[in-house]
Amino acid sequence: MRIPARERLESFFDPASSTEYFANLTANDPLKFRDTKRYRDRISESTKKSGEKDALIVMSGKVNEIEMIACAFEFKFLGGSMGSVVGEKFVRAVNFKH
Incomplete structure (x- = not known):
């Protein structure tokens, strides 16, 4: 049974300690790509x-009172494929400072 990425992150962190970051970054189609369907x-x-705007969800929270940041891929969003927004979110998560 697959657990959605958001649910997985929320269950990973201590209760009521999680905060999502970079949710304002969303997938787009700057190349106007089309194969059998338009990418848009x-x-x-x-x-x-x-129910997500991109394949990667980034959250911070506490695990046993230790502050950390974690990312999870949402498979239901384009099979969890990595586009430019996923890469940007990941880099921002790695460089994130509380």
Whole structure:
């Protein structure tokens, strides 16, 4: 059974200690890519299916009272594939300072 990325992160951190970061970064289609479907349509479908704006969720919180940051991929958003926004969120998470 798959656990959604958001649920996984929220269960990982101590109760009521998690905060999401970089949620304002969303997938887009600067190249106007199209194969069997337009990429913009794939993003829209994935957002509806997953309830997420991108494949990577970044949260900070505490685990046994130790502050940390963690990322999780949401498979329902384009199979958890890595686009430019995922890369940007990951780099920001690695460089994040509380």
